[in-house]
Amino acid sequence: MIERNHLEILRAVNQQGSLTAAAESLHLTQSALSHSIRKLEQQLGTSLWVREGRQLRLTQSGEYLLSLANRLLPQFEHAGMVIDQYARGQRGTLRIGMECHPCYQWLLKVVGPYLQNWPGVDVDVKQKFQFGGIGALFGYDIDLLVTPDPLHRPGLVFEPVFDYEQVLVVAQSHHLAGREWLEPVDLEKETLITYPVEIERLDIYTKFLLPENTAPARHKTIETTDIMLQMVAAGRGVAALPRWLAVEYSEKMALKPIRLSKEGIAKQIFLGVRERELNVDYLSSFMAMARDVRWR
Amino acid sequence: MIERNHLEILRAVNQQGSLTAAAESLHLTQSALSHSIRKLEQQLGTSLWVREGRQLRLTQSGEYLLSLANRLLPQFEHAGMVIDQYARGQRGTLRIGMECHPCYQWLLKVVGPYLQNWPGVDVDVKQKFQFGGIGALFGYDIDLLVTPDPLHRPGLVFEPVFDYEQVLVVAQSHHLAGREWLEPVDLEKETLITYPVEIERLDIYTKFLLPENTAPARHKTIETTDIMLQMVAAGRGVAALPRWLAVEYSEKMALKPIRLSKEGIAKQIFLGVRERELNVDYLSSFMAMARDVRWR
DNA sequence: AACGATCCATGAATATAATTCACAATGGCT
DNA sequence: AGCCATTGTGAATTATATTCATGGATCGTT
Numbered sequence: 019m020i021e022r023n024h025l026e027i028l029r030a031v032n033q034q035g036s037l038t039a040a041a042e043s044l045h046l047t048q049s050a051l052s053h054s055i056r057k058l059e060q061q062l063g064t065s066l067w068v069r070e071g072r073q074l075r076l077t078q079s080g081e082y083l084l085s086l087a088n089r090l091l092p093q094f095e096h097a098g099m100v101i102d103q104y105a106r107g108q109r110g111t112l113r114i115g116m117e118c119h120p121c122y123q124w125l126l127k128v129v130g131p132y133l134q135n136w137p138g139v140d141v142d143v144k145q146k147f148q149f150g151g152i153g154a155l156f157g158y159d160i161d162l163l164v165t166p167d168p169l170h171r172p173g174l175v176f177e178p179v180f181d182y183e184q185v186l187v188v189a190q191s192h193h194l195a196g197r198e199w200l201e202p203v204d205l206e207k208e209t210l211i212t213y214p215v216e217i218e219r220l221d222i223y224t225k226f227l228l229p230e231n232t233a234p235a236r237h238k239t240i241e242t243t244d245i246m247l248q249m250v251a252a253g254r255g256v257a258a259l260p261r262w263l264a265v266e267y268s269e270k271m272a273l274k275p276i277r278l279s280k281e282g283i284a285k286q287i288f289l290g291v292r293e294r295e296l297n298v299d300y301l302s303s304f305m306a307m308a309r310d311v312r313w314r
Numbered sequence: 315m316i317e318r319n320h321l322e323i324l325r326a327v328n329q330q331g332s333l334t335a336a337a338e339s340l341h342l343t344q345s346a347l348s349h350s351i352r353k354l355e356q357q358l359g360t361s362l363w364v365r366e367g368r369q370l371r372l373t374q375s376g377e378y379l380l381s382l383a384n385r386l387l388p389q390f391e392h393a394g395m396v397i398d399q400y401a402r403g404q405r406g407t408l409r410i411g412m413e414c415h416p417c418y419q420w421l422l423k424v425v426g427p428y429l430q431n432w433p434g435v436d437v438d439v440k441q442k443f444q445f446g447g448i449g450a451l452f453g454y455d456i457d458l459l460v461t462p463d464p465l466h467r468p469g470l471v472f473e474p475v476f477d478y479e480q481v482l483v484v485a486q487s488h489h490l491a492g493r494e495w496l497e498p499v500d501l502e503k504e505t506l507i508t509y510p511v512e513i514e515r516l517d518i519y520t521k522f523l524l525p526e527n528t529a530p531a532r533h534k535t536i537e538t539t540d541i542m543l544q545m546v547a548a549g550r551g552v553a554a555l556p557r558w559l560a561v562e563y564s565e566k567m568a569l570k571p572i573r574l575s576k577e578g579i580a581k582q583i584f585l586g587v588r589e590r591e592l593n594v595d596y597l598s599s600f601m602a603m604a605r606d607v608r609w610r
Numbered sequence: 611a612a613c614g615a616t617c618c619a620t621g622a623a624t625a626t627a628a629t630t631c632a633c634a635a636t637g638g639c640t
Numbered sequence: 641a642g643c644c645a646t647t648g649t650g651a652a653t654t655a656t657a658t659t660c661a662t663g664g665a666t667c668g669t670t
Contacts, residue, residue: 020390020397021318038617050658052619057657064401068454068590071666072617075454078407079400086393090386094316097382101316104375105360111374158364158371294364334646346629348648353628367637368646 022094024058025087027051028066031074032084107299109138115160116143117151117167119213120243120263121287124180125164128308135307139300155290161301163290167219176290179308182260184221184283189253190272199277202232209255210234211246221285222258226278247271260285318390320354321383323347324362327370328380403595405434411456412439413447413463415509416539416559417583420476421460424604431603435596451586457597459586463515471592472584475604478556480517480579485549486568495573498528505551506530507542517581518554522574543567556581 030040041051059065066080076084103109116122122143129141147154151163155174168176186205188194194204205227217223227233238255240246243263250257251271264275289305296302326336337347355361362376372380399405412418418439425437443450447459451470464472482501484490490500501523513519523529534551536542539559546553547567560571585601592598 019318020394022315023317036617046657047659048618049620049660053658056619062397062401064397069618073666074618077400079397082396082400083393086389090389093382093386097379098316100378101358101360101375104373104378105358332646342628343630344647345631345649349629352648365636365647370647 019061020083020086022091023054025083025091027054027058028080028084028087029091031067032076035074036072037074103138107301108136110298110300111140111142112162112300112304113142113144113160115147115151115154115163115165116145117147117163117165118287119215120260121164121166123243123263123266124260124287124311127311128304132304132307136300136303151290155292161291161295162304163288165288165290166221166285168288168290173293174290175293175296176288177305177309178286179289179305180287180311182262182285182287184225184258184278184285185261185264185275186222186256186278187247187250187259187264187267188256188274188276189251190274191253192256192274194256194276195274197276199280199282201279202227202230205234205256206232208234209236209238211238211240211249211255211257213246214239214241220258221283222278225283226258243267247273315357316379316382318387319350321379321387323350323354324376324380324383325387327363328372331370332368333370399434403597404432406594406596407436407438408458408596408600409438409440409456411443411447411450411459411461412441413443413459413461413515414583415511416556417460417462419539419559419562420556420583420607423607424600428600428603432596432599447586451588457587457591458600459584461584461586462517462581464584464586469589470586471589472586473601473605474582475585475601476583476607478558478581478583480521480554480574480581481557481560481571482518482552482574483543483546483555483560483563484552484570484572485547486570487549488552488570490552490572491570493572495576495578497575498523498526501530501552502528504530505532505534507534507536507545507551507553509542510535510537516554517579518574521579522554539563543569 026044027040030043031037034040034043037051037055038048041048044051046054055066062079064079065077066083067074067076100109114125116125125143133139133141144154144160147159149157151160151165152169152171152174154160155163156171165176168178170176186194186200194200194208197204210222212220212222236255238249240249243259246257247259247267248271249255251273258278259275261275264273267273268275289308291301291305322340323336326339327333330336330339333347333351334344337344340347342350351362358375360375361373362379363370363372396405410421412421421439429435429437440450440456443455445453447456447461448465448467448470450456451459452467461472464474466472482490482496490496490504493500506518508516508518530552532551534545536545539555542553543555543563544567545551547569554574555571557571560569563569564571585604587597587601
C-alpha cells in the first residue's frame with residue numbers, strides 16, 4: 019500500500035538530491051530513511067531509484083510515484099489546513115433557520131458584518147422545515163434557529179437577541195392613521211394582510227384579535243414584505259409588523275405605525291442552538307454580533 | 315497529519331454505517347478502529363462524528379474529510395495498480411535509440427507486433443545522441459540501442475538480432491545492373507548517395523572503398539531512405555543499403571541490388587541494453603521478438 | 611595511490627505506535 | 641427489567657519505525 023509518507027519520501031529525496039539531506043528535511047536519521055526506502059521498494063516489488071555510485075536516479079516507477087506525490091501531497095496539505103480551521107471554529111457553514119418572516123430584514127443586518135469577520139464561514143438561510151424549526155435543529159438540518167417562539171428542550175439553548183414591538187402599519191392617509199393605539203374592534207372593517215402562515219403563528223390573531231373574538235373584514239396573504247407594504251401604502255389593507263421594520267420602510271413609503279392595544283404587543287427574537295455547539299467560535303460569535311446590532 | 319488510512323476509515327465507516335462493520339471491512343477489530351478514531355480526532359482537534367445514541371453522524375469536518383477520501387483514495391488505488399504493472403515489467407516506456415539509418419525500416423516491423431503484445435508499454439525512438447548511443451544507454455536516455463557496432467563495456471550487453479548483407483543498389487537501367495558483384499574501382503565514376511553521417515560509420519567506405527584507397531566520383535547525402543531510392547531509381551546515383559531493404563523497395567521501383575566484393579559485406583544488427591535490466595520483461599520480450607522477425 | 615570526506619547500507623537495540631484482549635458502558639427493543 | 645448489538649476503555653501484546661554504531665563504496669584531492 020502506498021502511504022502518504024512514501025510520497026513524502028519521494029518528494030524530499032527529489033528536492034534535496036540525496037538521502038542524507040532528505041532525511042534531514044524529514045526530521046529523520048539517514049538510517050531510518052534508508053530502512054524505509056528499502057522496505058517500500060520491497061513492498062512495491064520494484065526499485066524506485068538506481069544507485070549509480072553516489073548518485074540516485076529515479077526509475078520509471080520512481081518517476082511515476084514522484085508525479086503522484088507532486089499531485090497528492092499538496093491536497094493533503096491543503097486539507098490539513100482546512101481541517102485545522104474547522105477545528106478552531108474558523109470555518110464552516112452556518113446554516114440558519116428562520117421561523118419568522120420579518121426577521122429576515124433583521125438577519126440581513128447581522129449577516130453582512132458577520133461575513134466580513136468570518137471569511138472562512140459560509141452562511142446558508144433556510145425557511146422551510148418538515149418538522150418545524152426545532153426539529154431541524156435536532157436533525158442537524160440547521161445550526162441556528164431564528165424564532166420568536168423558543169421551545170425549551172434538553173440539548174437546545176435559546177437566547178433572546180432582540181426586543182421589538184409588533185404594531186399595525188397603515189397608510190398615512192388611512193382613517194386610523196391619527197390614532198395613538200387601536201382596539202381589536204377597530205379592525206373589523208379592515209383588510210388585513212399577513213404572511214402566508216398558520217393563524218396560530220400570527221401574533222395579531224393570537225394576542226390581539228382572537229382573545230376578543232374579533233376578525234378583520236378580509237384577510238389576504240402576501241409572501242414578501244416589500245409588496246405587502248406597497249399594498250398598505252396604497253390603502254389596500256393594513257399589516258402587522260415589527261415597529262422597527264415599519265419605521266425603516268416609512269422613509270420610502272407613506273406609512274404609519276400604530277400601537278396595538280393600549281400596552282402594545284411586545285415581542286422578542288430568540289436564537290436557538292444545540293447546547294453542545296455553544297462553544298463553537300463561529301456560532302457563538304454570530305450570537306454575540308446578533309445581540310449587539312444597534313437600531314438607530 | 316492526515317494519513318491514507320485515516321481516509322480509509324472515513325470511507326469505510328461511511329460505507330458500512332457502523333464502526334463494527336467498518337472495522338470488519340478494514341480487517342481490524344472494532345477496538346482497534348475505535349482507538350484509531352479517537353486518536354485521529356484528538357490529533358485533528360475536532361470530532362469527525364457526533365454520536366447520537368448508536369447513530370453516527372458526520373460533522374462538517376467529517377464531511378470534508380470524507381469528500382477528500384472519495385477524491386484521493388481512488389488515485390492511490392489506481393497508482394498501486396500502475397506501480398504493480400511497472401514492477402511486473404508490464405508497463406513502462408521503452409526508449410529505443412537508433413544508430414543505423416536503415417534499421418528504422420526493420421524496427422518498424424518489430425514495433426508493430428510488440429505494441430500489440432504489451433499494451434502497457436509505450437515505445438519511443440530517438441536518433442540523435444550527444445555522447446553516442448553507448449553514452450545514451452549509460453546515461454539512461456534510452457533503454458535499448460539498435461546498432462551495427464556493438465561496443466562491449468561492463469554493465470552493457472549486446473546481442474545480435476539480425477544478419478543481412480550490405481549491397482549496392484542501382485537502377486535497373488544502370489550500366490552496372492547486370493553485374494554479379496562489384497569491385498571498388500567500379501564506383502570511381504559513380505555518384506554515391508548516403509545518409510548524412512560521418513564516413514567512419516559508412517560500411518561502404520570503411521569495408522570497401524577505403525581499404526583500396528578508392529572513392530566515388532561524387533558523394534551526396536540524403537536524409538530519408540525513400541528519397542534516396544527515388545534518386546537511385548532515376549539513375550541519379552547509387553546507394554549502399556541492406557539487401558532486404560533493396561528487395562522490399564524493388565517491388566515499387568526499378569532497382570537492382572548488387573553484391574559488394576566477391577564475398578559480399580556481411581552485417582549484423584545488435585541490440586544493446588543495460589545488463590541490470592536484462593530481466594525486465596518488456597525489454598527482454600522486445601529482444602526476443604526482434605530475433606524472431608522473419609523475412610520472406 | 612593513498613587519504614579524507616561524504617554518502618548509503620546494514621544489523622542489533624530501542625522506542626514508538628498499532629492492535630488485540632477482556633470487559634465496561636450505552637442505547638434501543640421487547 | 642432484561643437482552644442484544646454497538647461503542648468505549650485500559651492493560652498487555654505485537655508490529656513497526658527509528659536510532660545507534662558501524663562498514664563499505666565512491667569521489668575528489670594531494
